[in-house]
Amino acid sequence: MNFKTEQENFWANDFGNKYINRNKLDNLLPKKINLFSEIFRRVSLVDNIIEFGPNSGVNLIAIKKLMPSVNLNAVEINANAVTNIKKLKLCKKVWNESILNFKNKSKFDLALTSGVLIHINPEYLDRAYKALYDNSKKYILIIEYYNPSPVEIDYRGHKDKLFKRDFAGEIMSKYKNLKLIDYGFKYKLDNNFPLDDVTWFLLEKK
Secondary structure: OOOOOHHHHHHHOHHHHHHHHHOOHHHHHHHHHHHHHHHHHHOOOOOEEEEEOOOOOHHHHHHHHHOOOOEEEEEEOOHHHHHHHHHHOOEEEEEEOOOOOOOOOOOEEEEEEEOOHHHOOHHHHHHHHHHHHHOEEEEEEEEEOEOOOOEEOOEOOEOOOOEEEOHHHHHHHHOOOEEEEEEEEEOOOOOOOOOOOEEEEEEEEO
16 A cells, blocks of 8 residues: 555554554453443444554454444455454455545445554544545544644654544534534553543534
8 A cells, every 4th residue: 555654654564563463352342342332332323334543453452342233344444454344344345545635435334443543643633534524424533642732742652643632523524514412431451441541522414
């Protein structure tokens, strides 16, 4: 693929491959089921979903367990992750592409990212926002690290690979018909279902 940024190359190649092995499905799945059960209390009439950057596919598995009849689709930059996701046989379609290049005529009831926007070059975030907006008929779900102002932090010894900011606020400023439906926080020291200090935002097109 013809990538525009060093961050895309980072995830499409060796580091992305190691990330797949590091994130074990058995450990993450109960936590993700808990997360999505909380979020999906606020959605209605969702027949199809697209996830950008599913990597190991744990979100897709969790969603399918909660919504067995839902039609799942995925856009993933790492070829090995795509192979693994296809083996799960959960998705109607899986594209091996970057969110920054993805174009598709179909729209989905819900478009989501989880731990993806934080790894995108900030100069190209508008493209990612556009992909989420253009591919959503109704809902956009953003599950990312939050910070009120943009900040770059070290990521496992790598510079310029993790950026925190108010992604939901920015996309709502860009697309005025997006409204906040709900949001929540998952704490890394939660006694039952700890996740890595992520904040989720559920937005709806009005």
